[in-house]
Amino acid sequence: MPEQTDPETGEVTQEYVAPVSAIDPLSLTIEVEGETVDNPEYLAATTELANVQAVIDGASQDVLDLVSQRAGL
Numbered sequence: 001m002p003e004q005t006d007p008e009t010g011e012v013t014q015e016y017v018a019p020v021s022a023i024d025p026l027s028l029t030i031e032v033e034g035e036t037v038d039n040p041e042y043l044a045a046t047t048e049l050a051n052v053q054a055v056i057d058g059a060s061q062d063v064l065d066l067v068s069q070r071a072g073l
Contacts, residue, residue, distance in 0.1 A: 004014040026042040
């Protein structure tokens with residue numbers, strides 16, 4: 001999205017965000033010695049995601065308010 005500026009105040013109302021190229025998703029399973037098994041990299045990534053989400057979900061209202069304030073929401 002291009003940057004947008006309020007014509008009256010000159011304030012930037014929307015900042016330019018460079019596009020991020022897509023990455024290939026991790027495979028859920030892999031072949032090991034002719035056998036299909038769960039991909040350990042996928043399992044590690046989903047475990048890390050769950051841990052991070054738990055921290056976010058456990059954030060206090062004071063922290064959420066501060067994040068919103070800093071984000072200008």
